[in-house]
Amino acid sequence: xxxxxxxxxxxxxxxxxxxxxxxxxxxxxxxxxxxxxxxxxxxxxxxxxxxxxxxxxxxxxxxxxxxxxxxxxxxxxxxxxxxxxxxxxxxxxxxxxxxxxxxxxxxxxxxxxxxxxxxxxxxxxxxxxxxxxxxxxxxxxxxxxxxxxxxxxxxxxxxxxxxxxxxxxxxxxxxxxxxxxxxxxxxxxxxxxxxxxxxxxxxxxxxxxxxxxxxxxxxxxxxxxxxxxxxxxxxxxxxxxxxxxxxxxxxxxxxxxxxx
Amino acid sequence: xxxxxxxxxxxxxxxxxxxxxxxxxxxxxxxxxxxxxxxxxxxxxxxxxxxxxxxxxxxxxxxxxxxxxxxxxxxxxxxxxxxxxxxxxxxxxxxxxxxxxxxxxxxxxxxxxxxxxxxxxxxxxxxxxxxxxxxxxxxxxxxxxxxxxxxxxxxxxxxxxxxxxxxxxxxxxxxxxxxxxxxxxxxxxxxxxxxxxxxxxxxxxxxxxxxxxxxxxxxxxxxxxxxxxxxxxxxxxxxxxxxxxxxxxxxxxxxxxxxx
Numbered sequence: 075x076x077x078x079x080x081x082x083x084x085x086x087x088x089x090x091x092x093x094x095x096x097x098x099x100x101x102x103x104x105x106x107x108x109x110x111x112x113x114x115x116x117x118x119x120x121x122x123x124x125x126x127x128x129x130x131x132x133x134x135x136x137x138x139x140x141x142x143x144x145x146x147x148x149x150x151x152x153x154x155x156x157x158x159x160x161x162x163x164x165x166x167x168x169x170x171x172x173x174x175x176x177x178x179x180x181x182x183x184x185x186x187x188x189x190x191x192x193x194x195x196x197x198x199x200x201x202x203x204x205x206x207x208x209x210x211x212x213x214x215x216x217x218x219x220x221x222x223x224x225x226x227x228x229x230x231x232x233x234x235x236x237x238x239x240x241x242x243x244x245x246x247x248x249x250x251x252x253x254x255x256x257x258x259x260x261x262x263x264x265x266x267x268x269x270x271x272x273x274x275x276x277x278x279x280x281x282x283x284x285x286x287x288x289x290x291x292x293x294x295x296x297x298x299x300x301x302x303x304x305x306x307x308x309x310x311x312x313x314x315x316x317x318x319x320x321x322x323x324x325x326x327x328x329x330x331x332x333x334x
Numbered sequence: 335x336x337x338x339x340x341x342x343x344x345x346x347x348x349x350x351x352x353x354x355x356x357x358x359x360x361x362x363x364x365x366x367x368x369x370x371x372x373x374x375x376x377x378x379x380x381x382x383x384x385x386x387x388x389x390x391x392x393x394x395x396x397x398x399x400x401x402x403x404x405x406x407x408x409x410x411x412x413x414x415x416x417x418x419x420x421x422x423x424x425x426x427x428x429x430x431x432x433x434x435x436x437x438x439x440x441x442x443x444x445x446x447x448x449x450x451x452x453x454x455x456x457x458x459x460x461x462x463x464x465x466x467x468x469x470x471x472x473x474x475x476x477x478x479x480x481x482x483x484x485x486x487x488x489x490x491x492x493x494x495x496x497x498x499x500x501x502x503x504x505x506x507x508x509x510x511x512x513x514x515x516x517x518x519x520x521x522x523x524x525x526x527x528x529x530x531x532x533x534x535x536x537x538x539x540x541x542x543x544x545x546x547x548x549x550x551x552x553x554x555x556x557x558x559x560x561x562x563x564x565x566x567x568x569x570x571x572x573x574x575x576x577x578x579x580x581x582x583x584x585x586x587x588x589x590x591x592x593x594x
Contacts, residue, residue, distance in 0.1 A: 078343065078344055078557065079341065079342065079343045079344075079557065080340075080341070080342040080343075080553070080556055080557055081339065081340070081341055081342075082339065082340040082341075082342070082553070083338065083339045083340075084338055084339075090534060178593075178594075179592040179593070181592055182592065184592050186592055186593055193508075194507075194508040194593075202537065203533045203537060203542070204533045204534055204535065205535070206535065207535060243542070243544065245593055246506055246507070246508070246593060247454075247506070247507045247508070247586070247591055247593035247594040248453075248454040248506070248507075248585070248586055248591065248593075248594075249515065249545065249548065249584050249585065249586050250525075250543070250545065250583070250584055250585065250586045251524070251525050251543050251544055251545025251546075251548065251584065252542065252543065252544050252545060253513075253544070253545050253548050253549050253552070254544075254549065255509065264511070265510075265511050268561065271561050272561070273463045273464045273561060274350060274464055274561075274563060275464065275465070275466065275467060277462065277463060282463070282503070282512065283510070283511050283512065284503065284511055284512050284513070284514075284555065285509065285510065285511025285512060285513050286511075286556060288509065288511065288513050288552065289513055289514065289552035289553060289555055289556055290556065292513070292548065292549035292552040292553060293340070293342070293549060293552065293553035293556065295544065295549055296340055296546060296549055296550065296553065296572060297338065297339065297340055301528065301531050301532070301533060301534075303534060312556060323510070324509050324510055324511065325508070325509065325510065326507070326508055326509050326510045331507055331508065332439040332441055332442065332444050332446055333438075333439070333446055333454075333505055333506060333507035333508075334438075334507040334508075334594035
């Protein structure tokens with residue numbers, strides 16, 4: 075059931091994450107700073123509700139060491155040719171191609187690929203922003219597993235159920251601008267399924283399955299920001315959970331995709 | 335700049351909207367019920383912030399009389415043939431085709447079209463759920479104009495700046511599940527543009543324009559629900575506004591679309 079009121083806060087106090095750093099420890103410290111800890115809360119009434127923590131993929135990747143030093147990359151002939159045509163860094167193009175299961179479009183300097191996970195996005199999610207000099211950050215190899223790991227530690231520490239979404243901002247067809255979506259999910263269903271429920275006229279919904287994990291990820295982005303150093307957010311008041319679920323369920327099988 | 339805390343509430347007390355009903359009056363009454371009126375507020379500190387009201391397209395369309403009685407529709411031969419192949423209502427197929435500028439896919443009983451507005455969605459947004467018996471609801475002919483209209487009345491009544499998003503739930507390529515997006519926008523920019531800003535390593539962002547109006551619409555959907563009779567939501571605490579902006583800016587020009 076939909077919640078009455080959602081409260082969405084950016085989690086402050088998470089330092090710059092470097093490879094090997096204990097991310098979940100930093101998230102727990104930031105949660106405590108936000109009044110959420112096992113010891114007690116500013117608003118104990120909300121204690122019974124599940125909370126959802128949305129974490130930017132970037133810090134998950136960095137803590138897991140998913141960085142590549144460009145100096146160590148030897149670009150293929152294909153990467154070199156394409157990079158030179160569009161004034162791109164051939165080493166970066168090579169990294170993107172290595173992360174791709176399939177190239178969707180490679181045109182006008184833009185590389186849209188399907189990653190090994192099955193995500194379709196620009197540059198395979200490989201990112202130079204907020205990365206240490208000379209390196210690029212890859213997507214985590216298994217965002218659902220990363221989400222599971224964060225969830226179990228946070229649930230144990232807080233003694234309550236927690237949903238985790240690992241998010242990234244992706245472009246999309248048909249519409250301009252990026253939106254945050256859920257790559258990894260743990261502790262909640264990525265969907266709310268209205269099929270079989272009836273509307274106010276007694277008619278049942280036909281094809282209404284909402285991608286709530288993506289909507290939650292997008293909502294969290296509104297308080298995270300790219301430049302403000304807030305790589306995580308907490309969502310309180312969402313009542314559709316806890317449940318088992320994963321981010322990989324959000325990937326539309328290519329053979330069923332009539333939307334493009 | 336991103337906000338620290340967003341509060342998102344479903345607006346209760348809006349009755350079933352029928353053609354010709356004064357929607358904005360009902361929204362104002364619901365806002366007052368939620369403690370938001372010109373006379374005074376439960377939390378006067380928030381008075382200086384802009385608020386955003388997200389309104390489901392369905393009630394906007396109904397109040398504007400954008401309904402079609404299926405008994406009055408004469409299906410074309412094309413509509414009849416396709417409907418009979420997939421056991422669909424030929425009159426409904428006819429209505430969808432009339433709302434389409436272009437058919438994107440017409441396969442396996444699913445009709446994805448580009449509407450006259452330029453939105454790419456299933457069934458041209460024509461919907462039978464929450465519609466009076468024997469009728470279907472169309473998208474508003476000009477969602478930005480509808481948003482402007484709501485905004486001006488609400489701003490006058492509340493004596494404060496208001497952003498309006500008229501939303502609908504659309505499917506999308508690559509990913510499963512529907513998400514709420516902004517069709518009509520007034521009083522806020524649909525985007526936050528990070529281009530030229532610098533990350534924590536001093537590097538400037540290249541292509542990071544976020545479709546915040548879609549993220550706000552998605553966030554609102556989480557409290558609106560399809561079956562709960564809550565066709566509008568209020569978002570407080572979003573600091574990126576007010577501004578001029580429109581929903582039509584969110585439509586990606588087909589010739590620039592490399593994402594599919």
